Every structure is written in structure tokens, then in C-alpha cells.
Amino acid sequence: MDSRHAIPKRQLLSVVIPCYNEEEVIGETVARLKAFCADLIDLDVELICVDDGSRDATRALLKDVAADDSRFKIIGFARNFGHQIAVTAGIDAARGDAVVLIDADLQDPPEVIYQMIAKWREGYDVVYGTRTERQGESAFKLATARAFYRVLNKLSDTPIPVDTGDFRLMSRAVVDTLRAMPERDRFVRGMVSWVGFKQTSLPYSRAERFAGVSKYPLLKMLRFAVDGILSFSTKPLQLSIGLGFFSALLALAGVFYVAGVRLLTTQWVAGWAGTLIAVLFIGGVQLISVGVLGEYVGRIYNEIKNRPLYVSNEYIGFDEAPPTVSRSPVVRLTGAGTTRVG
Numbered sequence: 001m002d003s004r005h006a007i008p009k010r011q012l013l014s015v016v017i018p019c020y021n022e023e024e025v026i027g028e029t030v031a032r033l034k035a036f037c038a039d040l041i042d043l044d045v046e047l048i049c050v051d052d053g054s055r056d057a058t059r060a061l062l063k064d065v066a067a068d069d070s071r072f073k074i075i076g077f078a079r080n081f082g083h084q085i086a087v088t089a090g091i092d093a094a095r096g097d098a099v100v101l102i103d104a105d106l107q108d109p110p111e112v113i114y115q116m117i118a119k120w121r122e123g124y125d126v127v128y129g130t131r132t133e134r135q136g137e138s139a140f141k142l143a144t145a146r147a148f149y150r151v152l153n154k155l156s157d158t159p160i161p162v163d164t165g166d167f168r169l170m171s172r173a174v175v176d177t178l179r180a181m182p183e184r185d186r187f188v189r190g191m192v193s194w195v196g197f198k199q200t201s202l203p204y205s206r207a208e209r210f211a212g213v214s215k216y217p218l219l220k221m222l223r224f225a226v227d228g229i230l231s232f233s234t235k236p237l238q239l240s241i242g243l244g245f246f247s248a249l250l251a252l253a254g255v256f257y258v259a260g261v262r263l264l265t266t267q268w269v270a271g272w273a274g275t276l277i278a279v280l281f282i283g284g285v286q287l288i289s290v291g292v293l294g295e296y297v298g299r300i301y302n303e304i305k306n307r308p309l310y311v312s313n314e315y316i317g318f319d320e321a322p323p324t325v326s327r328s329p330v331v332r333l334t335g336a337g338t339t340r341v342g
């Protein structure tokens with residue numbers, strides 16, 4: 001062959017899979033991902049599994065997989081840091097020209113990624129999966145998720161697509177921008193919306209979890225929803241001002257009422273009930289407002305501590321140490337147990 005005609009470099013696709021106590025699904029997920037890769041002839045693939053401090057056999061199973069398939073790479077967290085942080089670590093380590101985020105439980109069908117790649121090749125920087133239906137979810141989860149996305153959009157200054165999770169493809173430009181965003185409260189889907197670029201949605205049917213139970217119990221889900229709202233909006237602060245005005249107006253109306261009764265009739269407003277209600281009411285308004293303020297102050301406190309976002313004690317399958325992230329130091333525990341911050 002004529003050596004002057006260089007073979008164009010094949011593009012690389014990184015797939016990031018956060019895993020937390022997923023021993024029941026990991027085997028099937030790996031099989032589906034391998035099948036997915038087999039049909040992807042014109043792209044190289046790296047599969048980055050982020051073990052988010054699982055307490056079951058997930059890590060051991062992943063290590064077996066990585067041992068006989070070099071496309072699989074593992075980032076092992078030293079403890080459970082949460083889904084959004086696991087996804088962030090995967091994004092930090094990904095080298096691909098495009099990066100896909102996908103859940104480990106097969107709720108997001110890997111086959112949908114082919115369509116995402118097609119859209120990416122059309123020139124889109126973000127292709128996010130929008131759920132047209134969700135199989136096997138309780139009516140409660142469906143209703144609360146629906147309500148959450150709508151409330152979030154009402155409050156947020158950045159429009160965040162409704163019924164959209166983290167299942168998405170992002171171009172290198174978007175990934176590099178995300179990596180430069182230093183915040184601790186990482187509501188990844190909102191951050192990707194904030195970045196901009198050319199984004200499009202891809203409708204897909206969200207499957208049932210292959211096995212095991214959701215790692216997002218109600219409380220964690222609620223925390224996640226509050227995080228989403230507070231990290232994308234300061235409107236709750238304005239709402240508490242509104243609540244203050246409302247209670248002040250109510251008090252004024254009360255004054256007029258009491259004065260009116262006293263001046264215009266021969267009676268007067270008596271009793272302790274009114275006083276008690278007023279005291280409790282204003283107490284409630286104040287506590288709510290201080291609580292809202294406190295949530296923001298707590299977040300400032302977390303930010304200024306400037307701790308690393310995550311601590312990982314294992315990196316397996318990476319040619320070189322994953323890149324240092326400029327926004328925060330990454331703590332790695334090396335084989336000998338020494339801590340390297342860099």
C-alpha cells in the first residue's frame with residue numbers, strides 16, 4: 001500500500017458504567033455490552049466500570065472481566081460516593097472522542113447507543129435518551145419523577161429536559177467542559193444542559209431493572225431531587241422572601257381586623273388562641289426560611305473545604321494513570337498503600 005496515504009485514526013468510544021452492589025446483573029450487563037461492541041465495527045471501545053464502593057462481589061466480578069478483556073477498565077472507589085460522583089470519575093478517566101453514560105442494571109438498553117452514535121455523527125454534541133415509557137416502575141416513582149422534572153424546570157434558570165436521566169452520549173468538547181466544572185454538588189444531567197452546544201433527544205423505552213433492587217431508595221431519591229433544585233436555582237431563597245411578605249401582610253390584616261372589631265362594634269377579639277396561632281405561624285415561616293438559607297450555606301461550606309471529589313484505591317486496565325483533574329486533586333491509593341494526591 002502507498003505509505004503516503006496514512007490510515008485515518010479510528011475514533012474511540014468510552015462507555016462509563018457506574019456499579020454499586022450489582023453482582024446480580026454484572027454478568028448479563030457485560031455480555032450485552034460485549035455483544036454491543038461486536039457490532040460496532042468502525043469504532044474502538046473502552047468500557048469504564050466505576051465500582052462505587054460495592055460491598056458485594058461486584059468488584060471481584062469486574063476484575064475477572066477486565067483480566068480477560070482489555071477493553072474493560074475499572075475504577076474502584078474506596079467507599080460509596082454516590083452515582084453522580086461515580087459517573088464523574090468515569091468521565092474524568094475517559095479518553096474517547098465520545099463518552100456514553102449508561103446504568104449497570106440494563107434499564108438503558110446498550111443497543112440504543114447505535115442511534116446515539118448516528119446522531120453524534122450528524123454533528124450533535126449531546127444526545128440524551130428521553131424515556132417514552134418506563135417499565136416495571138411503581139406508580140409512585142413514575143408520578144414523583146414526573147413532578148420532579150417539572151418543578152425543577154420551573155425553578156431552574158437552565159432548561160433541563162424532562163424525563164431524561166443520565167443515559168446519554170457526549171462529544172469530547174462537552175466532556176472537556178464538564179471536567180473543568182469544579183462543583184461538588186454534581187447534578188450531571190443539569191450540568192450537561194448548562195454547557196450548551198448542539199443537543200438533541202433520543203426517545204427510548206426504559207426497560208425494567210434486570211435483577212436486584214434499586215440503589216436509589218426513597219430518601220436518597222429525595223436528596224437527589226433537592227440537590228438538583230438547589231444546585232440549579234436560587235429561587236427557593238426568593239420564595240422565602242415571598243413567604244415573609246405573605247405572613248407580614250397576614251399580620252397587617254389581623255391588625256385591621258382587631259382594630260375594626262374594637263372600634264366599630266361593642267366587642268373585642270379575645271383569647272389566647274389568636275396569639276398562639278400567630279406565634280406558631282411566624283415561627284414556622286422563620287424556621288423554613290432559615291432552613292432554606294442553611295441548605296445554601298451548607299453547600300458553600302462543602303465547596304470551600306475543597307476536598308477531592310472521590311477517592312479511588314484501584315485503577316485497572318488503564319495504560320497510564322488517568323489524567324489529573326484540574327478542578328480538584330484526585331486521591332489515589334497506590335499498591336503499597338501510600339496516598340498520592342495529584
Ligand code: UDP
Binds near residue numbers: 018019102
Ligand atoms: N449507583 C452507584 N452508586 C450509588 C447508587 C447507584 O453507582 O450509590 C449505580 C447503580 O449501580 C446503577 C445506577 O447507578 O448502575 C443507577 O442506580 P439504580 O438503577 O439503582 O437507580 P434507579 O434506576 O432505580 O433510579
Ligand code: MG
Binds near residue numbers: 103105107209214
Ligand atoms: Mg436502575
